[in-house]
Amino acid sequence: MLAAKTRWMQSASSIDDVQEWQKQAGVSALVAKLCLARGWTDIAKVKEMLKMEEQSFHDPFLLQGMPEAVERIQLAIERNEKIRIYGDYDCDGVSSTTIMVLILKELGANFDFYIPNRFSEGYGLNIKAMDAAKESQIDLVITVDTGISAWVEIDYAISIGLDVIVTDHHEPPPRLPDCISVINPKLPTCTYPYKYLAGAGVALKLGQALLGRLPDHLLDIACIGTIADLVPLTGENRLIAYHGLKRLNHTRHLGIEVLLENAGLLDEVVNEEHVGFTIAPRINASGRLDKADYAVQLFLTEDREEATGLVDQLNEHNQQRQKLVEKMTKEAITWVEEHYPEQKPKVLVIAKEDWNIGVVGIVASKMVEKYYLPTLILSIDQEKGVAKGSARSITGFDMYQALRTCDDLLPHYGGHPMAAGLSLEVSNLEHLRMRLDQCGEQWLTEEDLIPVTRVDVLCQLEDVTLEGIEELSQLAPFGVENPRPMICLEQMEIKEMKKVGANKNHLKCQFRQSEAVLDGIGFFLGDRADKISPGAKLDLIGQVDINVWNGKKKPQIMIKDMRVPHQQIFDWRGARQLEQQFVTICDEEEKLALIQFRTETVIPTHIRELVTVITLDTEVQALEQKTEHMLQKFSTIVLWDLPRSMEQFEKVCELIAHGKNIYVVFDHQQDHYFSMLPTREHFKWFYAFLNQRKSFDRPRHGQQLAKHKGWTLESIDFMIEVFLELEFAKMEKGLIVLHDQPNKKSLQESIAYKQKQLDIQVEQELLYSSYQVLVELIHRNQSRVEQKKEAVSNGF
Known part of the structure; x- marks a missing residue:
């Protein structure tokens, strides 16, 4: 299994509802599902x-x-x-x-x-x-x-x-x-x-x-302010943003044109994301580090030289702002870890002297990203005895209402449920911490503290068509309360998956479901490739768009998160850098057990120190009662070496059916499958040879005999081991000598002979089989667990 990074919240729609909506509104399945999920029940408004x-x-x-x-x-x-x-x-x-x-x-x-x-x-x-x-x-x-x-x-x-x-x-x-x-x-x-x-x-x-x-000639400016302030992009705001973006792409304001040119957007179709992540930060930087007048002057100027100078100034401020945010964020994290090394409060109130008041809001947002807790970042002015700052919140905690409960401590505050600004006397900081944390304890559940991704549409891959995506794009511009639609695709087969980018930290994929195929790209999800097995069926969420390459249009999904909801089997047979891979999974998996089938198998010391080693008995009958309870504690299982028999392997498969992830190593000291198993005729000839020679010096003459018969030395050694075990022969002064009158015994009475047969079978079925055959074998044996449970529930 692979857990998602966030908690997916989705509302499903019945097929009948979707089909009825499609029929009445004349829209694609994608748009119909989106409207139903967001509670847009007024078809006339959707058409608008x-x-x-x-x-x-x-x-x-x-x-x-x-x-x-x-x-x-x-x-x-x-x-x-x-x-x-x-x-x-x-x-x-x-x-x-x-x-x-x-x-x-x-x-x-x-x-x-x-x-x-x-x-x-x-x-x-x-x-x-x-x-x-x-x-x-x-x-x-x-x-x-x-x-x-x-x-x-x-x-x-x-x-x-x-x-x-x-x-x-x-x-x-x-x-x-x-x-x-x-x-x-x-x-x-x-x-x-x-x-x-x-x-x-x-x-x-x-x-x-x-x-x-x-004043439609000012809609581009109104659009920038509206998108930057993160107000809901619904109703009239959406109208301002929609027409404003059109104006922005053909702006008559020289300062804005120079700003777009400097940001590399002049030849782009500027959208709401460009405004929010490229234009707005530059405008904001002026007031964060200096005077906001520069930004107003940029919007007003009719002189290109002045506009260029102002843009350069804003860019310089923005770069300084980025460095400052990075430094303050590190300091804030250090403060939290020093004050709350284990249990964090429900609301973080972090204050430090002389922090730049202009970027405290950004730092608060960074802290929410890291800890997913409502956060206040305050700068202390010791001379005035005042702390000023900004707050950012999470779903489920209304920051403005929380500050209202502290009204008597706050001479100035204001804002929204998700963001606010405030000031107070330094002497009241601890009172503020206590009261806000009380609000957090009362208002926030444990589930609220898991980051949420709201999923709009659960659909089949066949629904993701060029026509459907183009129709979805008509609902733009996207923003607060009208976010870019997040779709969920379940049970995706992986056709291709590879790491890409200079640092191999991005993921490029191709998925398949029935006959439909979809390309996907996941930025900063490259690490997930090592956690997904080749046979996994993925659930993923993301945003769909159209990729145009060489004049051809194809649907594409920008992957935001993914999960594997079923047990995964990873094939590490013969893997290189095995020890390095072990360190990786030990860092990520808390409940990990390594199963050792053979006591003689060597486990490197530093690997043994990282995991819980469970050595299993060779007797199959003893396996269940000894290990079942122990194995239940572990969700990740490593099969380190080869079992002594398929019967032993089958029983272990049943015992680890609960495991989320199984890593198959099958380390082995000797290849039995590729060495010859001597036949009865081989043993008969060798016995006659020893009888004729009376004694045999294996170290001196073994190689000569092997060459003469076309055997391997291992085969000769194995036959000697069987003869000694069955007491057909004995060792005298380093020579092999037959007993005078040995008791008649079958080869099947030799433990070594039977184990050799089992070893060859085990290697053939487990070590040299394909990945798909191995997976099917494990699943077939695990299915017996469910069959047993069903039989018990039915009274058998």
Whole structure:
């Protein structure tokens, strides 16, 4: 067996349901199964999803607070009042700020923008920034992607004569800012049809309301912020991403074009993965290590030379960020292992002085990947006595609600169920650890602590067609709550499997089921090749796409995980580097036993030290009662040497039927199968020869006799051994001499003769048989266990 690396969660659909869906929706089996698995029961909506061009954006004035915000902004423009856009330093904040800048510029407003410094000011609005706005003769502050929790700072702003409009998308706290307008689709009293807009999406809707039309020329920027912020890619967000990606592939924003060119994407069809893993990290790097203003300037510039310089700066920041993340992650792991060498708490709260506050969120994500526990990474400022940081969570633990239980300890916090930001006094760190761990103990089960892979579609290989994959792709762009479909294929035969890549750490495969064949590639799964036997039938999960090579299209699966749900038999007969292979399986298999059939067989000392050696009796009758209970403890069995008989082997096969993996070595000291078994005529001639010679000096004349008769020395030695055992002959002064009147005995009375016959049979059937024959032999003998159990259950 081979265990999967994650816990697969899948929902099966009945054949009748799938066929009915196919019929009603006019879709492929793949899409029908996906829709049923995700609970998309509205066929009309699914058809809409497949035809994005026919969908339209919602009326922005359905957002609570929108009329008041538009009225106040229009008044400010009429009066030439000075407006300040107050943004945030992440990619969504940068995108939101840029959208608002371009909207106000188009409207002829008098404005500027301000993004707080992550290191000196922290997240969100602050009193000093409000004072600075007043000093700059600002009349109206418009927040983007921030402000929903800043009622204290907004009260202060109003008290010094500033008007404030809040546009945000984060979870609203119990107390909201009391200002001209608060626009947030998550407000409990807001009836907007879609609740999950990113900050850039809310800014886009405000722009739509101000312009009286959708600012579709800004959809590429809104798309970057939306995808980067990991909001659900459903509903209107999906519409923003869909049209935004189209715009992004033909962007008119010079800075974005230069960024794409620098990242090697200018000639690519840019998709949501390019945005999430290539574009967004570069934009985020600016605010993580320096000022986010650079990223806004990049989006706004119309000068190629300036754009190139800004992109270079962002790239340099991104490289520094990567090194910093690696260093801090190592330090965080060291902290955990030193403080919790054995039992880990249910929630990790890790704090250290002078950690870079700009990358704590990334480090938290890395720690979740390693430990699969909700994690908070905090940077301590000893001078101020404050710790600031970010949190990342796992399925089953709502981080925002957990922080709400610690409300009295946290002067500032906000976020989502899976991610949050916070600050607190250093003196409260231990209280925070204790309370969050209590939440973890109450909310998380042991099963919750096993990484989950959600599987959408369980299908047959024949379902994976070019047409089906193309139809699935129409459900893109994929992201949160609309992830790229994960399909599961069961009982796949392996047609080809090999390690590829410079370090042989990737896996290239070809699978077969009935007449259907599918290519597969598994990145960083190369180590699994050594853990899969040639006859294994695999279950695998992955994402399907179309591979185009030399103009030909073929379905392909990008393998994410795999398992073998049945016992595996590995053929290590005559294997090279046997000792190295043993070290590998001993590192990975906890319950491993090595069966030694013959006490005279040598087991290398360092291998013996790694495993539990069970030496079996030669008497078959004694096997079951002596070893059955002992062997049950072991899931991995190594058959080290050759049994003394097939009967012994058959019994052992029954005893190890429970094993998950069986490694067959069959180490042997002598080849009996290829040495001659003397016939009765051979023995008769040799006896007459000895009788005539009266004595025989084997060391001096054995080779001459062998050459004369065309025998081997081993055959002569064997006949001498049998004659001595049956007392036909004896040794006198190193010579072989016949007894004068020996008792008549059959060759079958010789233990050596019978064992030689058994050894030849064992070697023929076990050592020199093909892998397939060996596997069938083991399985045939193991099947008797089930037959016995069935007989017992039936009362026989």
